[in-house]
Amino acid sequence: MAIALNAILVTSAAPAAASSDDRVSSGYQQGGIEVTARWIRDPETGEFMSAPLNHVSDDPNQYKAELQCQVDDNALDKKCLPGQVQCPPREPGEKPGTPVIWKVAPKAVSNPTWTDWKSGNNGPSCLYDQRPEDVLPRIAARIESDFRNLPVKPAxxxxxxxxxxxxxxxxxxxxxxxxxxxxxxxxxxxxxxxxxxxxxxxxxxxxxxxxxxxxxxxxxxxxxxxxxxxxxxxxxxxxxxxxxxxxxxxxxxxxxxxxxxxxxxxxxxxxxxxxxxxxRSITRNYADNCIVNPRGEGCPGVP
Structure with missing residues (x-):
């Protein structure tokens, strides 16, 4: 079986000096960091490997996560930064997470228009990893085995x-x-x-x-x-x-x-x-009248 997961993230960096159009540099060159992960399971070894080009998964959509305040490939909106979602460390000593907005688009459309994917709270979420651009492909590579080991209650x-x-x-x-x-x-x-x-x-x-x-x-x-x-x-x-x-x-x-x-x-x-x-069931016919002869064959209580 196969999975196709497109993940495109641009990780945040310390903002540079503000420009005149309320944008700040995200610290990366034009295009940012793009990671495309497509995985299939090798039927002989059971290992995950890169899928062939044009491989299609069961999901008709593709997804990507962008920085919450991203406005283009190499700029952040400085007016957005003060109000962006906070992703505090989950454990003492850990690093903060990265606030992202999920985007969705049909796979069948070339150069699609990406729209905001609506979550339960209709807002940004956090990714926690030293290399957030790699975490989604790595989860995709192991999710099948993790799923099979869940304590699922059988029927x-x-x-x-x-x-x-x-x-x-x-x-x-x-x-x-x-x-x-x-x-x-x-x-x-x-x-x-x-x-x-x-x-x-x-x-x-x-x-x-x-x-x-x-x-x-x-x-x-x-x-x-x-x-x-x-x-x-x-x-x-x-x-x-x-x-x-x-x-x-x-x-x-x-x-x-x-x-x-x-x-x-x-x-x-x-x-x-x-x-x-x-x-097995056995059917027998009896001629005795149990009222007249209570001890007749087939009557209640008679061996």
Missing amino acids: DLATQPSPHTLKGAETNIFANAVEQQFDVTILGQRVHIVATPVEYTYAYGDGNSLGPTPFAGGPLPEAEWGQKTRTSHVYQQTGDFQVSVTTTFRGTYSVNGGPNMPIPGTGQFASPSQRVSVW
């Missing part, structure tokens, strides 16, 4: 009827998984991750399976037990079987309140298996 597994079912009848087996959110720290940045269940793989314990399928299934009223569902299964033999489900989650992540970006690949999380006992 709850259920069967109907339970714990016993009948040979030759439809047994309704379904999963209940929910979207989950996590706040973690990666390379000193606050990263918000959302994990969403997207697919399910059922193992029925008798050598048969279903999936990956987008259908989680669901409970049936007791009066409808035995009906076929998208995830039900018919056992052809009696005995005890271990039923399990593995849920596939996809994720998005945002850095310090920035835009949600797709996490490459998926995470698979297995639920604890459940035992299902499959019984």
